[in-house]
Amino acid sequence: NAGVMQNPRHLVRRRGQEARLRCSPMKGHSHVYWYRQLPEEGLKFMVYLQKENIIDESGMPKERFSAEFPKEGPSILRIQQVVRGDSAAYFCASSPFGDQPQHFGDGTRLSIL
């Protein structure tokens, strides 16, 4: 039973470019969560999605960041016009429904040159 799959594992972008991070949840999981982690820190919640719906985006910056979880295909976290401060590890988690443990992928490490 495959776990949460994230790709790419590493992504390098220049300032001003766009970054697209993909997350395929565990089989049977329809709830997806995105978190950001800076070095030596805990994870910070960004957004919670169910299929085709954003449930809670209270942790996501209002500008440049967007997330989607289409009916078909992976969830996408999109960062437009990246800046140095966007450098971090971005983790995706999934659960079969709410009120269940969130299971994490191994993250995408985003580096901004």
Add this chain to the structure above:
Amino acid sequence: GESVGLHLPTLSVQEGDNSIINCAYSNSASDYFIWYKQESGKGPQFIIDIRSNMDKRQGQRVTVLLNKTVKHLSLQIAATQPGDSAVYFCAVRPNFGNEKLTFGTGTRLTIIP
């Protein structure tokens, strides 16, 4: 909002001894608590969870204790092994229906052979 802290950023334990990792939270309405283990370069791995209607839960070699009176959570690992070396995070859900987890900053556990 919720804030979650850990009592010690690092902990070194002799192989075979028991480890105790502590966590404090601030929101008395928090109702769901999870411990994760994170190894270098990987995502958080679910260890054990506990809900607010319980004060103790046991898994394989791990026990979680919840003291709601003082808003304190602990993870006990019995007979620690080299593979237990990692950063341990507690994560707290603010209230039922709100699925965003607040993570502590983590405790780095090192097992001394």
